[in-house]
Amino acid sequence: MKITIIAVGKIKEKYLTAGIQEFVKRLTPYCKLDIVELAEERMPDNPSAAEKTQALTREGERILKAVKPSSYLLVLDVAGQAISSEQLAAKFDSLALSGQSDLTFVIGGAFGLSAEVLAAAKERLSFSKMTFTHQMIRLLLVEQVYRAFKISRGEPYHW
Numbered sequence: 001m002k003i004t005i006i007a008v009g010k011i012k013e014k015y016l017t018a019g020i021q022e023f024v025k026r027l028t029p030y031c032k033l034d035i036v037e038l039a040e041e042r043m044p045d046n047p048s049a050a051e052k053t054q055a056l057t058r059e060g061e062r063i064l065k066a067v068k069p070s071s072y073l074l075v076l077d078v079a080g081q082a083i084s085s086e087q088l089a090a091k092f093d094s095l096a097l098s099g100q101s102d103l104t105f106v107i108g109g110a111f112g113l114s115a116e117v118l119a120a121a122k123e124r125l126s127f128s129k130m131t132f133t134h135q136m137i138r139l140l141l142v143e144q145v146y147r148a149f150k151i152s153r154g155e156p157y158h159w
């Protein structure tokens with residue numbers, strides 16, 4: 001399976017970089033994983049609602065350009081659908097069975113994702129009702145992708 005994570009913004013915390021790298025390494029036998037990091041749009045201090053929307057729209061255009069049209073697009077969105085790790089594993093399996101082995105996950109920046117990106121997604125996934133930083137959610141995502149492969153293969157992990 002080929003998995004691409006498109007993420008807006010850099011990881012600045014060393015402890016998160018180390019955690020993400022660990023799961024990227026662990027995922028090597030299970031999938032080909034690419035992380036595409038896009039720059040955050042510049043925003044004035046205390047942006048107005050219109051300035052935020054404009055910046056999100058520009059960011060969204062760059063995100064959508066980076067998504068391969070044939071890839072199955074899942075976006076991470078606080079207001080999306082909450083699913084279990086087992087359901088994520090089952091989703092990977094059913095997509096692979098249906099011939100879809102190219103998935104793209106998108107993580108938004110500090111102000112979230114544009115309406116266009118949300119509308120383009122096949123699925124909007126929520127990791128809980130709580131909001132995480134874009135840096136933290138990247139670690140959570142790679143761990144959940146790893147967990148999904150372990151579940152799907154019936155391999156031991158910290159259940």
Ligand SMILES: C[S@@+](CC[C@H](N)C(=O)[O-])C[C@H]1O[C@@H](n2cnc3c(N)ncnc32)[C@H](O)[C@@H]1O
Binds near residue numbers: 079106109134
């Ligand atoms: C700091 S959050 C953006 C918060 C923004 N106010 C919003 O409502 O989208 C940055 C990105 O992290 C991801 N994210 C943060 N918390 C999440 C959660 N609980 N579930 C899914 N994605 C989350 C989303 O992709 C979001 O665009």
